Amino acid sequence: MSExxxxxxxxxxxxxxxxxxxxxxxxxLICTQCAVLTPTGYRCKDCVRGQQKVFNTAQVQxxxxxxxxxxxLGYLGAILVRFVGFFVFFVSPAIGVxxxxxxxxxxxxxxxxxxxxxxxxxxxxxxxxxSLPALLGLLFGSFDLFGLLWSGIYIAFMAGSLYMxxxxxxxxx
Ligand SMILES: [Zn+2]
Ligand SMILES: [Zn+2]
Numbered sequence: 001m002s003e004x005x006x007x008x009x010x011x012x013x014x015x016x017x018x019x020x021x022x023x024x025x026x027x028x029l030i031c032t033q034c035a036v037l038t039p040t041g042y043r044c045k046d047c048v049r050g051q052q053k054v055f056n057t058a059q060v061q062x063x064x065x066x067x068x069x070x071x072x073l074g075y076l077g078a079i080l081v082r083f084v085g086f087f088v089f090f091v092s093p094a095i096g097v098x099x100x101x102x103x104x105x106x107x108x109x110x111x112x113x114x115x116x117x118x119x120x121x122x123x124x125x126x127x128x129x130x131s132l133p134a135l136l137g138l139l140f141g142s143f144d145l146f147g148l149l150w151s152g153i154y155i156a157f158m159a160g161s162l163y164m165x166x167x168x169x170x171x172x173x
Pocket of ligand 1: 023024025026027028043044045046047048
């Protein structure tokens with residue numbers, strides 16, 4: 001931050017560029033080239049970079065526990081939706097939200113996009129595991145198309161709401 005006697009202010013990285021724009025987080029003076037427009041206003045590149053680091057706070061055990069919980073709940077959810085009939089359309093997104101909340105609790109709200117993707121994939125695999133008998137049934141001629149269709153709806157709705165719920169935290173911050 002450099003200010004001279006004529007009250008002119010200059011960019012903290014480019015002392016030759018006059019500017020009155022300030023980063024709204026650290027209040028450094030920034031020129032238009034150094035300013036990054038964020039949802040909360042103009043910020044300097046250092047602050048933006050610092051924030052991106054905060055977005056990726058997940059640790060190795062978060063992946064292990066997150067994936068285990070999501071796979072288990074995805075599997076249990078698949079059993080549950082067999083009994084709800086048409087309500088699969090309402091129950092599946094709710095299960096997705098429930099899994100997301102369980103995962104958030106387990107990983108103590110640490111975050112990383114790759115964590116969300118792994119967790120969603122794990123929930124889908126858990127759910128598919130439940131459809132395994134029906135899928136194997138196809139090979140042996142017992143054709144449970146209705147059951148498979150229902151599982152498909154469940155997996156799509158559950159995974160969609162799970163991923164949106166998890167990654168939603170990131171957007172709101
Ligand atoms: Zn800043
Ligand atoms: Zn600059």
